[in-house]
Amino acid sequence: MTAQAAEPALESADTVAHAASTPDREQPYGALGLRDEEYARIREILGRRPTDAELAMYAVMWSEHCSYKSSKVHLRRFGETTTDEMRRHLLAGIGENAGVVDVGDGWAVTFKIESHNHPSYVEPHQGAATGVGGIVRDIMAMGARPVAVMDGLRVGPLDAPDTARVLPGVVSGVGFYGNCLGLPNLGGEVVFDPTYAGNPLVNALCVGVLRVEDLHLAFASGVGNKIVLFGARTGLDGIGGVSVLASETFGDADGSSGPSRKKLPSVQVGDPFAEKVLIECCLELYRAGLVVGIQDLGGAGLSCATSELASAGDGGMEIDLDTVPLRATGMTPAEILSSESQERMCAVVTPENVDAFMAVCERWDVTATVIGEVTDGENLRITAGGEVVVDVPPRTVAHDGPVYSRPLARPDSQDALQAATTADLARPTTPAELAETVVRLAASPPLASRAWVTDQYDRYVRGNTTGATPGDAGVLRLDDAADRGIALAIDCNARFCLLDPREGARLALAEAVRNVAASGARPVAVSDCLNFGSPEDPGVMWQFAEAVEGLATGCVELGIPVTGGNVSFYNQTATTAILPTPVVGVLGLVDDVRRAVRHGFGAPGDAVWLLGE
Amino acid sequence: MARVIVDVLPKAEILDPQGQAVARAMGRLGVTGVADVRQGKHFVLEVDDSVGDAELERIAETLLANPVMEEWVVRRDGGVTQQ
Amino acid sequence: MARVIVDVLPKAEILDPQGQAVARAMGRLGVTGVADVRQGKHFVLEVDDSVGDAELERIAETLLANPVMEEWVVRRDGGVTQQ
Amino acid sequence: MSARIGVITFPGTLDDVDAARAVRYAGAEAVSLWHRDTDLQGVDAVVVPGGFSYGDYLRAGAIAAQSPVMRPVIEAAGRGMPVLGICNGFQILCEAGLLPGALVRNGGLRFICRDIRLRVENATTAWTTDFEQGAAITVPLKSGEGRYVADSDTLDRLEGEGRVVFRYADPSLNGALRDIAGVSSADGRVVGLMPHPEHAIDALTGPGTDGLGLFTSVLGRLTAAA
Numbered sequence A: 001m002t003a004q005a006a007e008p009a010l011e012s013a014d015t016v017a018h019a020a021s022t023p024d025r026e027q028p029y030g031a032l033g034l035r036d037e038e039y040a041r042i043r044e045i046l047g048r049r050p051t052d053a054e055l056a057m058y059a060v061m062w063s064e065h066c067s068y069k070s071s072k073v074h075l076r077r078f079g080e081t082t083t084d085e086m087r088r089h090l091l092a093g094i095g096e097n098a099g100v101v102d103v104g105d106g107w108a109v110t111f112k113i114e115s116h117n118h119p120s121y122v123e124p125h126q127g128a129a130t131g132v133g134g135i136v137r138d139i140m141a142m143g144a145r146p147v148a149v150m151d152g153l154r155v156g157p158l159d160a161p162d163t164a165r166v167l168p169g170v171v172s173g174v175g176f177y178g179n180c181l182g183l184p185n186l187g188g189e190v191v192f193d194p195t196y197a198g199n200p201l202v203n204a205l206c207v208g209v210l211r212v213e214d215l216h217l218a219f220a221s222g223v224g225n226k227i228v229l230f231g232a233r234t235g236l237d238g239i240g241g242v243s244v245l246a247s248e249t250f251g252d253a254d255g256s257s258g259p260s261r262k263k264l265p266s267v268q269v270g271d272p273f274a275e276k277v278l279i280e281c282c283l284e285l286y287r288a289g290l291v292v293g294i295q296d297l298g299g300a301g302l303s304c305a306t307s308e309l310a311s312a313g314d315g316g317m318e319i320d321l322d323t324v325p326l327r328a329t330g331m332t333p334a335e336i337l338s339s340e341s342q343e344r345m346c347a348v349v350t351p352e353n354v355d356a357f358m359a360v361c362e363r364w365d366v367t368a369t370v371i372g373e374v375t376d377g378e379n380l381r382i383t384a385g386g387e388v389v390v391d392v393p394p395r396t397v398a399h400d401g402p403v404y405s406r407p408l409a410r411p412d413s414q415d416a417l418q419a420a421t422t423a424d425l426a427r428p429t430t431p432a433e434l435a436e437t438v439v440r441l442a443a444s445p446p447l448a449s450r451a452w453v454t455d456q457y458d459r460y461v462r463g464n465t466t467g468a469t470p471g472d473a474g475v476l477r478l479d480d481a482a483d484r485g486i487a488l489a490i491d492c493n494a495r496f497c498l499l500d501p502r503e504g505a506r507l508a509l510a511e512a513v514r515n516v517a518a519s520g521a522r523p524v525a526v527s528d529c530l531n532f533g534s535p536e537d538p539g540v541m542w543q544f545a546e547a548v549e550g551l552a553t554g555c556v557e558l559g560i561p562v563t564g565g566n567v568s569f570y571n572q573t574a575t576t577a578i579l580p581t582p583v584v585g586v587l588g589l590v591d592d593v594r595r596a597v598r599h600g601f602g603a604p605g606d607a608v609w610l611l612g613e
Numbered sequence B, C: 001m002a003r004v005i006v007d008v009l010p011k012a013e014i015l016d017p018q019g020q021a022v023a024r025a026m027g028r029l030g031v032t033g034v035a036d037v038r039q040g041k042h043f044v045l046e047v048d049d050s051v052g053d054a055e056l057e058r059i060a061e062t063l064l065a066n067p068v069m070e071e072w073v074v075r076r077d078g079g080v081t082q083q
Numbered sequence D: 001m002s003a004r005i006g007v008i009t010f011p012g013t014l015d016d017v018d019a020a021r022a023v024r025y026a027g028a029e030a031v032s033l034w035h036r037d038t039d040l041q042g043v044d045a046v047v048v049p050g051g052f053s054y055g056d057y058l059r060a061g062a063i064a065a066q067s068p069v070m071r072p073v074i075e076a077a078g079r080g081m082p083v084l085g086i087c088n089g090f091q092i093l094c095e096a097g098l099l100p101g102a103l104v105r106n107g108g109l110r111f112i113c114r115d116i117r118l119r120v121e122n123a124t125t126a127w128t129t130d131f132e133q134g135a136a137i138t139v140p141l142k143s144g145e146g147r148y149v150a151d152s153d154t155l156d157r158l159e160g161e162g163r164v165v166f167r168y169a170d171p172s173l174n175g176a177l178r179d180i181a182g183v184s185s186a187d188g189r190v191v192g193l194m195p196h197p198e199h200a201i202d203a204l205t206g207p208g209t210d211g212l213g214l215f216t217s218v219l220g221r222l223t224a225a226a
């Protein structure tokens, strides 16, 4: 294919040899979000100072967003509490791109929620659009066909001035990307609260369907196997974005790793058409058995894909950056490795299959390039201009990052919060007041119709949607030859979570489970997106730990496992954190979609029953 | 009344899927010799003579272009007033 | 290599909701004095010197604009080649 | 032998699986056609389905209209082969010159996905004979560039010749001139419409089964001709 060679890498590229001979060079690790002791740790691992490219890789991979360094100790609770019984239908769980559930008859379903909060504040349309794009690639990387999306949105009050910029932009972005990919939108949430005014939440869920034998996991094994980069060209998009956006407050995103590069926009522009073509191309590659391992390129671009593939495999890896098709001129190795250009995937392919792989890509007009291979060494070695610019043990980049047990403390304000109960609120006392209250509630932003949003989303495409909006849960037929289906709901009442994060998280889980069950489905798995303020605030860390505990114990009681999810910290405006927002997505199975329960009253004369107390 | 033109283009570093789609279509149409295409927006404003250059620039920056991703040129009657 | 600009606008008799939305937003922004806004597309092509004016016109007419609803102007380096 | 109806897939086509399903529900065989194909594999009719061909980045349907497969489609339509364009397919047929007019951004500038009512204004085209003249049918509309426009002479001519095939029963949805939702060629064999009949073939997954009529109509026409 059209592997257009890169411009010669900058003459000044910082090589491993150069790094070894200039141990005292000052490096801007602080600006990349690394702390003193983290930088010292990198020097210790390498036995020398890192090159610029290595520093960029470690910085982005050790960021909060990629390394889960503040949340890891808590997220372990999910693993510890999940029993073999709960796990019995799981083909893949936490740690993979997305959890995979065996649903019988050789079918499996994979789903995951992810956040794209900060980018959606900077550029609501593109931020939300690329959020959908990212989660869809995660699902593709499991070997699945993405079949539907959902979106959980949280913005400032409806009448706050910036909401008029953020909400329509986010909705148009979700719609633009999802509609153009041909993925029906099954539902979601729109929630208004002042704490989201400067920090909206855009959580996107994608669900995919696969045949069990097509399950693909991200690993690079087999010495001599080729590493193929395919999809869009690599440009200067969102360079350093992940570490800057997700680890510090955004705004001063000095996007450059090279000293002379002018300030780059930290936005990425989505190209859903390229992604649609990439989906079809990947599915054809899977069907033809041409893929050994695969990884999507997400937040940390090639840094993440190469280090994760290599550390999950059994050998080393060599990559030649001169072969990476570029969209911009004069990109440094560090920039190529950190680029967040969208709509790219990285595959491991046996040498004898490379030609067939390229032929499939050609059929779909997808640019594909061999950029390296699996070696029998231990290290990930990356060259540019014929010189080695990265030579690192891949696990130290991808998995053995720093882990923090951050201090946590129940905020003093919690007692006052709990003391204020509904008993203090005025209540309607006359029928007229009651009527007025009902009308006011119905018209209030939290309860008003969501048609303005859902009318912008395609819910019909592919012809398998049997329940979308309005409804308790989205219901989807898996295949039109059978009536087997799935139901999905996402929920969170963050005001409950503020009052009591543990109970709030349990309630979010219970609500999503009820919504799925009310649609006639059997709940089987959970994915979550934990949106919180700064982990450096002990009060926020306490909320986080409590919410995880609540979710973990709730899952045990219900007998369904958490299969994966996402943590988004640093959601705050100055020092004010958002409401603790653990969004819970629940997947349910429907044996016969023709018998699934529809939302709303049926026919006149039907009896109405109230169940429970 | 004066006619003012504002041309808006995606910044050079920013992906331009529209321009790329057009460039690829050229090849399929049998057109050779077009190396690159960028697609932006073209606004034609009819404005009172009272509207000054600074005001036009403000309109372009806040309404017609998205400064995060785009750059623009404001022209009056064919003369460039500001970049 | 030469730079060619193609500007495309909806025909005057075709309703231009995008231009109208911009015009309305002006009012909300407190901008007065803008009587009308029309929104079209702005293409920047990098072309070989071998590509002649007739070829450029064909590209504009068959691909960049839809003659049913749009009109266009092709310019080279700032000079109008054809209308 | 059952009729064979081609369903074209361009890069970015989305509703091809749905169109093929509708063809099968109507009792015909669906034949996949690829945008690079240069012959139509002997099909009896063609459906150009919805989606965002080539991303619709330039103008909806503009790039697809120039694809290799459209050449034999245009030729076959000239010989009277029935062609149906749905949504993006309608946009493609207009861009390819098989149907008059053009489709531009919705008046409200937003994508609209909603079940809507359509009036069948001409029940004699190749794709509408199974409907009653004037019948109201419910099908989903889902498009961002669905506003039909043409100059007034063209509109008058289309009305005069009975070539306005479908009209929105609830006006002002996307600002289409004269509420036109679908039109036909002069011989009534090429029909394009913005709403999606292929999403209304089963009450389980759509608002009903009203859309199936388009596919059964053409089938009746083809078997009658055979």
Ligand SMILES: Nc1ncnc2c1ncn2[C@@H]1O[C@H](COP(=O)(O)OP(=O)(O)O)[C@@H](O)[C@H]1O
Residues within 6 Å of the ligand: A150, A151, A152, A153, A185, A186, A187, A188, A189, A190, A446, A447, A448, A449, A450, A453, A454, A457, A468, A469, A470, A471, A472
């Ligand atoms: N952001 C969104 N994206 C897609 N669907 C949404 C979104 N927000 C709300 N919905 C859908 O709109 C309908 C009504 O939403 P909501 O008022 O939150 O209802 P409920 O309280 O029953 O969940 C539901 O079907 C829901 O899934």
